[in-house]
Amino acid sequence: MSDIQRAPKGTFDRLPPESAAYLAARDTLVAPLLTAGYGYVETPVFEETAVFSRGVGESTDVVSKEMYTFADRGGRSLTLRPEFTAGVMRAFIEHRLYAGALPAKLWTVGSAFRYERPQAGRYRHFTQVSVEALGVDDPALDAELVALADAGFRGLGLADYDLQLTSLGDATCRPQYRELLTSFLAGLDLDEETRRRAGINPLRVLDDKRPEVQAQLVDAPLLVDHLSDSTKAHYDAVRQHLSDLGVTWVEAPRLVRGLDYYTKTTFEFVHRGLGAQASIGGGGRYDGLSAALGGPDVSGIGYAVGVDRTILAAQAEGLDIAVTSGIDVFVVHLGEEAKRFAVGLVGQLRAAGVAADTVYGGRGLKGAMKAADRSGAARVVVVGDRDLAEGVAQVKTMATGEQVAVPLTELADSLRASV
Ligand code: AMP
Numbered sequence: 092m093s094d095i096q097r098a099p100k101g102t103f104d105r106l107p108p109e110s111a112a113y114l115a116a117r118d119t120l121v122a123p124l125l126t127a128g129y130g131y132v133e134t135p136v137f138e139e140t141a142v143f144s145r146g147v148g149e150s151t152d153v154v155s156k157e158m159y160t161f162a163d164r165g166g167r168s169l170t171l172r173p174e175f176t177a178g179v180m181r182a183f184i185e186h187r188l189y190a191g192a193l194p195a196k197l198w199t200v201g202s203a204f205r206y207e208r209p210q211a212g213r214y215r216h217f218t219q220v221s222v223e224a225l226g227v228d229d230p231a232l233d234a235e236l237v238a239l240a241d242a243g244f245r246g247l248g249l250a251d252y253d254l255q256l257t258s259l260g261d262a263t264c265r266p267q268y269r270e271l272l273t274s275f276l277a278g279l280d281l282d283e284e285t286r287r288r289a290g291i292n293p294l295r296v297l298d299d300k301r302p303e304v305q306a307q308l309v310d311a312p313l314l315v316d317h318l319s320d321s322t323k324a325h326y327d328a329v330r331q332h333l334s335d336l337g338v339t340w341v342e343a344p345r346l347v348r349g350l351d352y353y354t355k356t357t358f359e360f361v362h363r364g365l366g367a368q369a370s371i372g373g374g375g376r377y378d379g380l381s382a383a384l385g386g387p388d389v390s391g392i393g394y395a396v397g398v399d400r401t402i403l404a405a406q407a408e409g410l411d412i413a414v415t416s417g418i419d420v421f422v423v424h425l426g427e428e429a430k431r432f433a434v435g436l437v438g439q440l441r442a443a444g445v446a447a448d449t450v451y452g453g454r455g456l457k458g459a460m461k462a463a464d465r466s467g468a469a470r471v472v473v474v475g476d477r478d479l480a481e482g483v484a485q486v487k488t489m490a491t492g493e494q495v496a497v498p499l500t501e502l503a504d505s506l507r508a509s510v
Contacts, residue, residue: 101209116405146352184384220395256342268314272311425456
């Protein structure tokens with residue numbers, strides 16, 4: 092196969108019938124938000140590159156290695172969104188949502204793009220449900236978001252995952268901890284590249300997956316042991332609210348997420364049935380993001396769920412999440428008159444909310460019955476010119492094979508009543 096007959100590396104097509112699982116997963120993940128006052132927002136698929144380089148952070152893999160950045164014909168540097176939060180924050184600032192009712196509760200869903208090494212559960216084009224509550228710093232809001240993400244997963248029937256939770260401190264305690272960690276890291280045997288990253292953001296080194304690095308980090312100081320009083324109180328309150336909401340979590344003091352903007356509450360949902368790419372969602376509070384993008388100094392909290400990976404997690408748990416968007420009634424026609432009748436009947440049924448289909452392209456009876464079978468329709472109407480002349484159509488119930496002649500005048504009503 093040549094390249095023009097293949098989706099680009101790291102991308103895939105969603106095709107029916109499996110695509111039904113995608114829609115069901117997406118809608119189930121979103122459902123809790125619709126009961127909690129979150130409004131839908133849509134931002135462009137690309138933004139000025141600086142939105143992400145400043146918003147997500149220069150030291151992150153996402154910005155330093157994974158962005159799809161290009162110059163448009165006007166010479167602007169644009170980037171396909173690698174995540175949603177920076178763009179949503181840009182919109183919050185541009186439209187002065189901070190001057191309105193706060194928190195601004197927003198959700199979105201769509202494509203994100205990262206130039207990553209593709210593997211199971213890791214793609215270059217993937218889908219996220221992304222949720223933000225902007226402009227208010229209240230631990231109860233942190234707990235609300237965590238609980239909503241959790242409710243989305245539970246709604247799909249997922250059970251085999253952990254909610255990992257920690258606090259990444261704030262501007263009062265993080266700099267001190269950073270110094271502590273930096274001097275600890277200085278005593279380790281690290282390669283040039285890792286040292287460079289440690290210089291930009293030492294916390295990122297804690298996230299290094301290589302065993303030789305992890306082995307050296309066993310005694311690394313942990314931020315949770317160095318939280319300021321106010322940050323600690325915030326974290327305690329978040330945990331209290333989570334308990335009240337019936338959400339369970341595990342403490343994850345080494346959790347550092349792939350994006351630089353997180354402060355205070357930080358969390359990740361990790362599925363036990365997935366391989367290396369086990370994170371199905373995550374997020375946290377970000378105090379500096381608005382200001383980093385030139386907006387007011389307001390706090391926000393958000394999370395993103397990977398829809399594709401959530402589907403893999405559901406499969407790993409043996410869950411059937413696809414809602415069959417199948418056909419209720421299939422109409423098979425034989426003859427010119429019967430075809431006209433069939434097309435009209437299908438239109439009438441659809442208008443009445445019955446999922447209906449017929450056969451196109453002049454296939455013989457055998458082909459038409461095969462198509463009827465494949466459609467999954469519970470009822471198949473067979474109508475020929477001779478039936479029409481007699482004023483009836485044959486209605487076959489596929490489960491039993493039973494077939495009855497129904498008068499044309501009663502046909503639509505009887506089919507509608509049967510679904
Ligand atoms: P992040 O924006 O990095 O916090 O990621 C949030 C969620 O998006 C992750 O938990 C994954 O479920 C999903 N995700 C991130 N990167 C990818 C990718 N390359 N392919 C598929 N899903 C991804």
